[in-house]
Amino acid sequence: MVRIRNITRADPLYVQECALREKVLLRDVGLTIESFQNLFPGVEERFEHFVAVFDHPSGERVIGCALLLPHFPESGVGKLMQMVVDPQRQNEGIGRKLVVAVESRAFGELGLREIFCHARNVAYGFYERLGWEYDSDVFMEADSPHRRMVIRNPEPAPI
Numbered sequence: 001m002v003r004i005r006n007i008t009r010a011d012p013l014y015v016q017e018c019a020l021r022e023k024v025l026l027r028d029v030g031l032t033i034e035s036f037q038n039l040f041p042g043v044e045e046r047f048e049h050f051v052a053v054f055d056h057p058s059g060e061r062v063i064g065c066a067l068l069l070p071h072f073p074e075s076g077v078g079k080l081m082q083m084v085v086d087p088q089r090q091n092e093g094i095g096r097k098l099v100v101a102v103e104s105r106a107f108g109e110l111g112l113r114e115i116f117c118h119a120r121n122v123a124y125g126f127y128e129r130l131g132w133e134y135d136s137d138v139f140m141e142a143d144s145p146h147r148r149m150v151i152r153n154p155e156p157a158p159i
């Protein structure tokens, strides 16, 4: 049974989260967790870290993660980053569970009005299935085509 947990960097699962991000996302673009932190100074500390875990006889295993940067680049907006599911566990609905948890936190307790991400071209369809929409043309980031994708709070706070 896969469950989603919102962890801090002090949680022992954070090491596994970083290993997964490096293996599936960062190495492809020539980055490590350390160089990612240098590229985006101060964000690692500000992220809310959502991990997908399952119970293994040797303890909890992280098989997916998604990071939310609240109130970025302005108050009321959040950025979803480092969305990844272990290649051996993709297409099982784990990515969807992670995004649902992020949206629930962002639009619930945090009261954000919108979340966006810079989606890689290979992931456009994933976000579309989850109700996200494009709001930019294609642009290059980390040497691959991306689009900005967004989802808005269905029940925004009254102004």
Ligand SMILES: CC(C)(COP(=O)(O)OP(=O)(O)OC[C@H]1O[C@@H](n2cnc3c(N)ncnc32)[C@H](O)[C@@H]1OP(=O)(O)O)[C@@H](O)C(=O)NCCC(=O)NCCS
Residues within 6 Å of the ligand: 024, 025, 083, 084, 085, 086, 089, 090, 091, 092, 093, 094, 095, 096, 097, 118, 119, 120, 122, 123, 124, 125, 126, 127, 129, 130
């Ligand atoms: C993109 C990614 C996070 C999706 O996670 P996942 O756990 O495999 O996705 P899910 O199983 O929850 O899929 C949810 C829905 O999206 C669809 N979907 C998943 N990946 C898709 C893709 N790449 N293109 C189109 N549709 C996709 C699924 O078919 C499913 O549709 P359904 O609801 O009709 O059944 C995962 O493939 C991944 O980690 N890829 C490598 C890293 C990456 O590209 N991250 C995104 C950076 S922007």
